[in-house]
Amino acid sequence: DGGITQSPKYLFRKEGQNVTLSCEQNLNHDAMYWYRQDPGQGLRLIYYSQIVNDFQKGDIAEGYSVSREKKESFPLTVTSAQKNPTAFYLCASSIGQQWGYTFGSGTRLTVV
Amino acid sequence: AQRVTQPEKLLSVFKGAPVELKCNYSYSGSPELFWYVQYSRQRLQLLLRHISRESIKGFTADLNKGETSFHLKKPFAQEEDSAMYYCALGTGNQFYFGTGTSLTVIP
Numbered sequence: 001d002g003g004i005t006q007s008p009k010y011l012f013r014k015e016g017q018n019v020t021l022s023c024e025q026n027l028n029h030d031a032m033y034w035y036r037q038d039p040g041q042g043l044r045l046i047y048y049s050q051i052v053n054d055f056q057k058g059d060i061a062e063g064y065s066v067s068r069e070k071k072e073s074f075p076l077t078v079t080s081a082q083k084n085p086t087a088f089y090l091c092a093s094s095i096g097q098q099w100g101y102t103f104g105s106g107t108r109l110t111v112v
Numbered sequence: 113a114q115r116v117t118q119p120e121k122l123l124s125v126f127k128g129a130p131v132e133l134k135c136n137y138s139y140s141g142s143p144e145l146f147w148y149v150q151y152s153r154q155r156l157q158l159l160l161r162h163i164s165r166e167s168i169k170g171f172t173a174d175l176n177k178g179e180t181s182f183h184l185k186k187p188f189a190q191e192e193d194s195a196m197y198y199c200a201l202g203t204g205n206q207f208y209f210g211t212g213t214s215l216t217v218i219p
Contacts, residue, residue: 033206040121042198042211050205058206090156097202098163100146103156 003027006091006104013078013085013111021076021107023091030094032074033101036060037088046089049074078109086111115139116201118210125189126218133184133213135173135199144202145182147173148209151195159184159197169193189217 004025013019023032031050035043035058045058049068063082068074074093078085088108092101117136125131137143147159160168162175162182173184182199194217199210 035209040211042118043209045206045208048206056205097204097207098144098161100148100158100161100200100202101207102158103148105155 004091004093004102004104006089006107008107009105011107011109013109015111016080018077018079019109021078021089021091021109023074023076023104024072025074025093025102026072027093027095027102028071029102030071031096032068033092033094034058034064034066034074034076035090035092037090037106043090046076085109115203115208116199116210118197118199118213120213121211122214122216124216124218127191128188131186131189131193131215131217133197133199133215135182135184135210137180137182137199137201139180139201139203141203143175143177143182145173145175146200146202146207147171147182147184148198148200149195150198156198189215191217191219193217 007022033048034046037043044060046064047066049055065077090106091104094101115138145162149159150156171186175182196212196214198212200207
C-alpha cells in the first residue's frame with residue numbers, strides 16, 4: 001500500500017505529554033519529510049532528512065523533534081512545547097526532487 | 113515569503129466544462145513544479161510534473177516562466193475530478209506547497 005506507512009491513523013494526547021508519530025518506508029528513498037496540514041494553510045514543512053543521521057528544520061520546527069537512525073524510519077515527536085499540536089500530520093519520502101514525493105496516509109493528532 | 117500562491121480556495125464547474133486551477137510561484141532559481149491531488153479519503157498523490165510534460169487523467173499544466181505560473185487545465189471536467197489540488201514548488205532541498213484549491217464538479 002504505497003510503500004510509506006504512517007501510524008497510528010488517529011492519536012489523542014493530553015496536554016503536557018509528548019507523543020511520537022511513526023513513519024516507515026520501504027521504497028529505498030534517501031529523503032524523508034514531515035508536513036503539517038491545517039485547513040486553509042496547505043502543507044507546512046516541519047523537518048526533513050536527506051540522509052541517515054542528518055536532518056534539518058523546516059519552517060515550523062518549534063515544538064517538534066525527529067530522528068533518522070535508519071533509512072526506512074523517520075519518527076516525529078510532538079513535544080509539550082508545541083502550542084497548537086492538533087493537526088493532520090503527513091510524512092513523505094522522495095528518491096529525488098525531480099520525481100516528487102510519495103506521501104503516507106497521515107496521522108490525525110488531537111490534544112484533549 | 114509566500115512561494116506558491118493558489119488564489120482560489122474553492123472552485124466549482126459543471127461536468128463537461130473546462131477547468132483551470134491557478135498557481136503562481138515566486139522563486140529566483142530554476143523551478144521544479146508539480147501538481148498533487150487528494151481525493152476524498154485518499155492520500156495525497158502526485159498528479160503531474162512540469163519536467164515530464166505529461167497529461168494525466170486529461171490534465172495538463174504548462175510552466176510559464178514569464179508569468180511565473182503553472183496553471184492546471186482540463187478541457188472537459190468529470191465528476192471524479194472533484195478533489196483537493198495542491199501546487200508545489202521544488203527548490204532543491206524541499207517543496208513548498210500552495211494552500212490548495214478544492215474543486216467540485218457539478219453533475
